[in-house]
Amino acid sequence: MKPSSIAVCEHCDAVHRRVHLAPRARAHCIRCGTVLYTERRRHLDGWLALTIASAIAYLVANLNPIVEIQLRGESTQASLFQALSATWYSGAEPVAALAALCAFVFPLVRIGLETVVLAYLQLGRRPPALRAAMHTLVHIRPWSMVEVFMLGVVVALVKLGGETTVIPGPGLAGFAVLTVLLTILASFDPDTLWENAERATP
Ligand SMILES: [Zn+2]
Structure with missing residues (x-):
């Protein structure tokens, strides 16, 4: 059994x-x-709604500036992608690569996979390549560290705030919402997906 x-x-x-x-x-x-x-099937509705909300928060977070910095009358805006490429070209390639994986790539794969698997299950269908998808999800979940990134950004903003005028951008709000949503999503048990998939038609 x-x-x-x-x-x-x-x-x-x-x-x-x-x-x-x-x-x-x-x-x-x-x-x-x-x-x-x-x-537990009823939980899938809420779970799917949360993953779709996460996908929207992810887009808002990554397509908008995280911060606007004003120094001596000049202002600069930076999105996560701009910050990562600036880190890369300043010679800290490993830091940029690790940050890109944990704050950019892993959350994207995680949200994408969960949304697709849940959408199939919601329709009563067994998702294709379920085993590979579940395997990837279980391994990627601990490495999607938006909350660590968020903490880093807040610490950096507080430090910068002493010397310059720092205005939080819409991207930062997106990351804050994303952090909350991913924390709630982490409480869902991946076993529930298996149980529902076993009952679904292939
Ligand atoms: Zn009992």
Whole structure:
């Protein structure tokens, strides 16, 4: 029996075989009545909505300036891409590459894969190349570190603020929203995708 096909009661440790439930139905422990699990398919709606919102926040974050710096009457705007290329050409190529992967590439792959897999499951279809997609997702999730990037930007802005006029741009708001959304998304269990895919038609 696969681990996903049994349910253990949190309260009294009674072991149950999982059964398919109607939407929004709950399974209760036969011994003590504690809720064991709910039909998780309904969570996919909210999950998909959050990934689509993340994709929009990602675009806002990356297509707009993060910051505008005013110094002696001159003003400069910088987006994440401009900041990364400036870091690269200043000779810190490894730093630029690592930042690009963790703040740019990995979140993009993660949001894209989750959106596609969830959209298929929402339609009751089994996503193509599901195994490869899930494998990539599990490995990429810990490396998508928008929150670390966000913290770095805030520290840099506070330091710069002493010497120059720093105006946060729309890109920074995009990253703030993206950080919150990705943190919520991290609470969703990838096993739920497998369970739904097993029931979906190929
Ligand atoms: Zn129980």
